[in-house]
Amino acid sequence: MPLKKVAIFLMIIGMEKGQSIIALMDNDEIKAVVSEIKSLTALSQEFEDSIWAEFKELGYNDQMKPSEVLTIMRFLFNGSKISNKDRTWPSRA
Secondary structure (H helix, E strand, O other): OHHHHHHHHHHHHOHHHHHHHHOOOOHHHHHHHHHHHHHOOOOOHHHHHHHHHHHHHOOOOOOOOHHHHHHHHHHOOOOOOOOOOOOOOOOOO
16 A cells, blocks of 8 residues: 555656656666556545645655655655555554
């Protein structure tokens, strides 16, 4: 699910911002994310809103540099690179 969240978040923030973040990823990350974006189907507004809220909770704001946003995305993967391997969501304790 973390990969799907990253893909949805990139779609939410738009092509221009999304491309500047993807440009900082390594080839394996790009392949995983682009593949996930291609597999996305129609999403409810409620689900998109919940993804947006999660990224805001992780510290995202519109003024962040692409490298800072990538760091937040990697939090979903326990701080390591984005991959299509299933990882658990970090606890919020």
